[in-house]
Amino acid sequence: MQIIIVKDYATMSELAAQIIADTIKANPHCTLGLATGSSPIGTYQNLVKAVENKEISFKDVKTYNLDEYCGISQSHPQSYYYFMHDNLFNHVDIDENNVHIPSVSSTNLEEDCKKYNDMLNSTTIDLQLLGIGGNGHIGFNEPGTPFNQETFIVKLTEKTRQDNKRFFNSIDEVPTHAITMGISNIMKAKKILMLISGKNKADTVVRLLKEEVDPEFPASILHKHPDVTVIIDQDAYSKM
Numbered sequence: 001m002q003i004i005i006v007k008d009y010a011t012m013s014e015l016a017a018q019i020i021a022d023t024i025k026a027n028p029h030c031t032l033g034l035a036t037g038s039s040p041i042g043t044y045q046n047l048v049k050a051v052e053n054k055e056i057s058f059k060d061v062k063t064y065n066l067d068e069y070c071g072i073s074q075s076h077p078q079s080y081y082y083f084m085h086d087n088l089f090n091h092v093d094i095d096e097n098n099v100h101i102p103s104v105s106s107t108n109l110e111e112d113c114k115k116y117n118d119m120l121n122s123t124t125i126d127l128q129l130l131g132i133g134g135n136g137h138i139g140f141n142e143p144g145t146p147f148n149q150e151t152f153i154v155k156l157t158e159k160t161r162q163d164n165k166r167f168f169n170s171i172d173e174v175p176t177h178a179i180t181m182g183i184s185n186i187m188k189a190k191k192i193l194m195l196i197s198g199k200n201k202a203d204t205v206v207r208l209l210k211e212e213v214d215p216e217f218p219a220s221i222l223h224k225h226p227d228v229t230v231i232i233d234q235d236a237y238s239k240m
């Protein structure tokens with residue numbers, strides 16, 4: 001695991017965008033695994049700038065998102081479908097056919113999971129971008145998720161719902177379930193890039209860097225991946 005400590009969120013976002021842009025330049029047909037949450041927003045803004053400046057193009061890039069909430073529609077401002085279009089896809093030259101986000105539209109969520117998992121198993125993600133939940137979750141793989149888990153419907157923990165409440169009007173509106181890539185899907189990516197920013201992640205960073213590999217802290221499995229870069233800003237690193 002390569003750890004890079006940077007000054008602040010802006011520097012983290014510039015560096016992460018540079019790493020992703022370099023991946024696209026090296027292989028314009030690459031496949032990216034993308035994440036939501038506040039951590040990657042600045043990275044996406046920098047990627048949009050890079051497209052505007054004609055440094056990179058998403059024309060032949062394929063993307064697979066980590067997760068999606070169940071029980072809200074794609075047009076809901078807090079759906080991850082909406083988030084990805086609002087923050088990235090609407091502003092770059094990506095082909096919508098190359099965009100993959102777990103569908104939660106059918107009446108058969110198990111079937112939706114299987115379809116997404118089959119898609120993931122028939123591709124290779126060159127670079128997977130990750131944030132981290134306060135409790136160490138990656139995607140929506142909550143503490144206790146087996147490391148060999150594939151795409152599944154997860155019941156969100158109260159901690160995660162409380163953490164994400166800030167984006168909704170009230171806790172009652174925060175979805176209780178989501179579809180997420182499993183840890184096994186995430187670990188198959190060739191390269192993983194994790195972003196951690198802010199004082200509220202300082203304890204999370206200590207656990208990630210100091211604790212043993214343990215399903216109770218899902219992100220700890222990343223220590224077993226051969227190519228992981230974690231960019232941490234000084235606030236998030238402040239308890240180390």
Ligand code: GLP
Nearest residue numbers: 036037038039131132133139140
């Ligand atoms: C959500 C997402 C995760 C994300 C996490 C942290 O739960 N499913 O993919 O990493 O939030 O979000 P933030 O970056 O806002 O702290």
